Every structure is written in structure tokens, then in C-alpha cells.
Amino acid sequence: MQVTETLAEGLKREIKVVVPAQEMEQKLNERLADAKNKVRLNGFRPGKVPMSHLKKMYGKSFMADLVNEIIRDKPGAILTERGERSATQPEIKMTEDEAEANEILDAKKDFEFSLAYEVIPAIELKGDSKLTVTREVVDIPDEEVEEQVLRIAENAKTYETKKGKAADGDRVTIDYLGKIDGEPFDGGKDDDAELVIGSKRFIPGFEEQLIGVKAGDEKTITVSFPDDYPAANLAGKEATFDIKVKDVAAAAELTIDDELAKKLGLESAEKLREVVRGQIESQYGQMTRQKVKRQILDQLDELYQFDTPETLVDAEFNNIWTQITRDLEQSGKSFEDEDTTEEAAREEYRKLAERRVRLGLVLSEIGEKAGVKVADEEMQRALYEQVRQFPGQERQIMEYFQKTPGAAASLRAPIFEEKVIDHLLSEADVTDKTVSKEELMAEEEDEKGSKAEASEKKPAKKKAAKKDETAAADEGEKKPAKKKAAKKDDAEEA
Known part of the structure; x- marks a missing residue:
């Protein structure tokens, strides 16, 4: 088998593979010989079927199987030998001419095919570059806890x-x-x-x-x-x-006492306040986490600049663009309503797609070198969480993740990413800063902040409101006289 590189341009590679007809025929004969003692044909004793007759009966079928096996197994082996990783499944091209294909199956012509793919670039980790993070923390006053407890009590009265x-x-x-x-x-x-x-x-x-x-x-x-x-x-x-x-x-x-707490399934008013404080801390903690993650990603974005595989960027852009256009269509808006144009929006989201792919590759490399693993238990929890979102369709969802290639990876990827962020955070220079809840919740409007999340929100700052309006419209269709509930019952949350 001859393997020849025909294109090496940037990250793009093309490989020509030629398996000589003689080699194909030799492999075919080996298979026919192996089958000779197993095949049962009328008029022939076991093991006495002439090779010429076997080839006439099964030659093309066996050769087709051989071709399929080569196409299935050789690309991965070639990449391994070359020390390369393909960004996506390599594109395989072979003859579509029926006469030529028959000649290959008859072992009268060399079997030729080509591989086209983009390599994942080698990433040299910058271990000497220490990340610095300012972690904003809210000191929750007792008054805020008491206000939330009162709201819960109001709903439970x-x-x-x-x-x-x-x-x-x-x-x-x-x-x-x-x-x-x-x-x-x-x-x-x-x-x-x-x-x-x-x-x-x-x-x-x-x-x-x-x-x-x-x-x-x-x-x-x-x-x-x-x-x-x-x-x-x-x-x-x-x-x-x-x-x-x-x-x-x-x-x-209205009285905040143990009796109220017991109505809510808790043993005491003290425990109710403890649970409420924990909920508030969790809410603020999520925002803190997002801001910390943003800082880490922005610094990685500055540290790692390299060409990204276009196939991955195209796929990520198409996912983003589908969501953007769907949101606009559902809201009845246009790009002009969002103070932009389709051309400008495409350019912006293309940059976002490239950033996401590049940072994804960086995080993958960091995680692999750090030995970050996603445990089976974590995958099971993620799967169960997905199943819970589709009551009545549990079996179909389970089957989808079991049978769909790449579906499990869609569950693993966000878990892996968060664990890599945790790893980076453990090695970063972290400074805690106490802020008010208003400061924590405020959108960052500087250039650095916009690169990470605000860039993902253009024109999503308006779309976030649209999403709420869409939900309100759904509720309005059910009961036009009512406004949409802002959130789940506080008493249930407690």
C-alpha cells in the first residue's frame, strides 16, 4: 500500500492511498482459502470446492468487504502513523465510475482513494503564565435573608x-x-x-x-x-x-415561626433561614462563577492564538447562526431592529465561533495534560438530568443517547470543561473581593468583558428580553387575563 501526501496547506491535508491490484488479489485469495473449508455448495464435498469456482461465486462480494474494511480501518491507522489528529471525520473519496469499480472488485485495477481532513494544531501549553483572577463575593446581610423568608411566608400564608x-x-x-x-x-x-x-x-x-x-x-x-x-x-x-x-x-x-417552617417541610424557622441563605449564596455563587470563568477564558484567549480548523468553526458558527435566526424569527424582529445588519452579525458570530473552537481546543489540551477525567457517575447524573426534562419520553431519550454517535460527548463536554476551569482556578492567583449584589449582577461593559460573554449576547441583550416575552405570550394564550409567573413558587423552592 502506498501512502502519499498530496496537500499540506495550513491545517489542510490530503492523502492519496493506493493499494495495488496484486496486493488486493492476494488478500482476496487468503480470504477465499479461509472460506474454502467453511463453504457448503451443492455438488462439492466440504473443502473440495475449487478456488476458481469460489472466486466466481464469492469473489466480488469478498472484495467489496475488503474494500469496506480498508476504508474503515486505514484512515485512522494512517493518521496515527503520521502523528496527526483529524478535527473531524476525514472525507474519503474514491471512484464513482461503475466500470472502474468493477475492475477493482475483479482485482484488475489498483484500489485508489484519498483522505481530506484538517489537523488539530499542536498546542504548546504556557505553564509559566500564571492566571490571575478577581473573585467577586457578596456578603449576604441578614436583612436580605429575612426579606426572602418573608416572601416565602407570603406565598405560604x-x-x-x-x-x-x-x-x-x-x-x-x-x-x-x-x-x-x-x-x-x-x-x-x-x-x-x-x-x-x-x-x-x-x-x-x-x-x-x-x-x-x-x-x-x-x-x-x-x-x-x-x-x-x-x-x-x-x-x-x-x-x-x-x-x-x-x-x-x-x-x-403572618408569623415566621417553627410552625410555618414545618408547613414547608423543614423542622424550624432557624433551618428555614439557613436554607434560604444557602439558596441566595448559590444564586450569587453562580454569577461569581461565570465572572471567574470569563476572566480565565479571556486570559487564555490572549495567551493562545493559532489557526483553527475551518470545519470545526463552520460547525460551531452554523449552530450559533441557527439559534440567532430562530430567535429573531420567533420574535418577529430583523437584524435592523437589533441595530445591526446580517453581514455584520455573520462576521461577529463567525469570530465568536472561532474563539469558542480555539478555547475548546486549549481547554481540551490542558485537561488532557492535567489528567482531568469525567467519571461514569458524573455522566449518569448528566444523562438523568436530560431525561428529567422530557417527562413521558424517558425511554426515547435514553435510546437516543445510547444509539446516537456523539450524543454522549455532548453531555461529557460541558462537564469536562467545568472541571478544567476548576483545575485552572486551583493554580491561578485568586484575589477575593467583597462587592455588593448590584456590583456582582452588573454587566461588564468594558472591552475585555464584552469579548467573552457580551460578545455572545450581541444582539442577545435584547433577545434575552424577547425570550421572556415569548414565554409570556405562551402563558397569555392559556390565560390572557394573567401575567406570567416570574419564577417557581418560593415556598416550593424552600
Whole structure:
């Protein structure tokens, strides 16, 4: 077999492989000889089938198997011999001419094919360059913990039916039917809906008109949907709601004590405060982690500059671009609405894709040299987390990750990356800095900060809001009179 490099341009490589017809025929004969004692043919005793007859019967089939094995096994062996790693699966080209292919299968013509690929560049780690990190930490005051506990208590408080009229803060149980121009609209009906007056869960003007109602009352109220209401068919429209009041209840006295904690599944008020503090610390810790990671990636970006495989950059760019265009389409916006052009956006996200690929290669090299491993238990947890996101489809999701090439790698990659970041952080020069929560949450607007995350958010600063609006629109289609809940029930979180 002859292996010849025909292209070495940057990271691109092309290899021509020629397996002489004589060599192919020799391998074929070896296989036929091995099969001679195993094949059973009518008219021939076992082991007595002439080679010429075997070749006539099975020659092309065996040769086709041989060709497939060469195509499957040789590229990897060639790369190993050359000391190269391909960025993606090498592209294999061979003759598509049927007559020529038949000659190869008849061992009358050399078998030729070519490999085209991009090599992963050699990365020389800069062990003498120590990373420096400023880790912003929030000192959580007791007052903030107490505010959060009070919010949880508000959501967990009980109501007792009262006689008389509903006041601000009371909970009313109602049936309602919404109409526009006298006709009911989708999502405008609900029975036994519970609403705390003043909670601002319903559109402006709705809750205020329930003040003064009492059980058994029926009334019609008129409201107008906001001009920017997510459901376009309702935005700016005037609507009436026929309401039947079933119950009026006043909130019980709010007390932060062990009894409240037990209602939430905790043994004491002290434990409730401890859990709440832990939740707040976790929330701030995630932001701290993101800022630390940003600093590390920015410094690696400065330290490591090299050509990246175009195939990897193309794949990463296509993933980014698909998401960007999908977000714009769903929001009904254009690039001009985001104060940019498609050409400028493509250029920007292309740079982002190149950065991601380059840093991915750097982190991979650092992790490999440091012996970073992803344990089976970590992969199992990641898989279970994926499965949990698709209730009722657990089996299909499991089968997908078991049968789809590369699916498991999509779970492993983020785990590996975070562990490499942890490794780098353990070796970095870290300075802790106490900041306010406002300082921690503030977006960095300097050039360095924008390179990492802000660059990923252009024009995503607006898109983040759009995503919320899309969710609100979904909720609006279900119950147009309601606003989308901001987050999961605090009591459940506790």
C-alpha cells in the first residue's frame, strides 16, 4: 500500500492511498482459502470446492468487504502513523465510475482513494503564565435573608373565608368569562380561579375592580389589554369579563415561626433561614462563577492564538447562526431592529465561533495534560438530568443517547470543561473581593468583558428580553387575563 501526501496547506491535508491490484488479489485469495473449508455448495464435498469456482461465486462480494474494511480501518491507522489528529471525520473519496469499480472488485485495477481532513494544531501549553483572577463575593446581610423568608411566608400564608366585602390583600375565588366585542376569546375563561387582590397577576385594572365584591356577587368589568401584550390578537383590545364571586377570604396573620417552617417541610424557622441563605449564596455563587470563568477564558484567549480548523468553526458558527435566526424569527424582529445588519452579525458570530473552537481546543489540551477525567457517575447524573426534562419520553431519550454517535460527548463536554476551569482556578492567583449584589449582577461593559460573554449576547441583550416575552405570550394564550409567573413558587423552592 502506498501512502502519499498530496496537500499540506495550513491545517489542510490530503492523502492519496493506493493499494495495488496484486496486493488486493492476494488478500482476496487468503480470504477465499479461509472460506474454502467453511463453504457448503451443492455438488462439492466440504473443502473440495475449487478456488476458481469460489472466486466466481464469492469473489466480488469478498472484495467489496475488503474494500469496506480498508476504508474503515486505514484512515485512522494512517493518521496515527503520521502523528496527526483529524478535527473531524476525514472525507474519503474514491471512484464513482461503475466500470472502474468493477475492475477493482475483479482485482484488475489498483484500489485508489484519498483522505481530506484538517489537523488539530499542536498546542504548546504556557505553564509559566500564571492566571490571575478577581473573585467577586457578596456578603449576604441578614436583612436580605429575612426579606426572602418573608416572601416565602407570603406565598405560604393561609386564608380564611370571611363575611363582607373583599379588600386589598384578600383572596377571591371566581369564575370568569372574557369577551371581545361580545364574543368569548380563547384562554379567557376559568373556573374557581384564586386571585389575591393586589398581587398584579392579572392585567391592569382587573384586580382593582374586585375590591368591594362579596361571595355570591356577579358583575361585569371592563379592561383593556396593554398595547404590548404578548398575544397579538389581544394587544390593545378592550375586553369585558363576566365574573361570579364564589368566596372571599382574608389572609391569616403572618408569623415566621417553627410552625410555618414545618408547613414547608423543614423542622424550624432557624433551618428555614439557613436554607434560604444557602439558596441566595448559590444564586450569587453562580454569577461569581461565570465572572471567574470569563476572566480565565479571556486570559487564555490572549495567551493562545493559532489557526483553527475551518470545519470545526463552520460547525460551531452554523449552530450559533441557527439559534440567532430562530430567535429573531420567533420574535418577529430583523437584524435592523437589533441595530445591526446580517453581514455584520455573520462576521461577529463567525469570530465568536472561532474563539469558542480555539478555547475548546486549549481547554481540551490542558485537561488532557492535567489528567482531568469525567467519571461514569458524573455522566449518569448528566444523562438523568436530560431525561428529567422530557417527562413521558424517558425511554426515547435514553435510546437516543445510547444509539446516537456523539450524543454522549455532548453531555461529557460541558462537564469536562467545568472541571478544567476548576483545575485552572486551583493554580491561578485568586484575589477575593467583597462587592455588593448590584456590583456582582452588573454587566461588564468594558472591552475585555464584552469579548467573552457580551460578545455572545450581541444582539442577545435584547433577545434575552424577547425570550421572556415569548414565554409570556405562551402563558397569555392559556390565560390572557394573567401575567406570567416570574419564577417557581418560593415556598416550593424552600
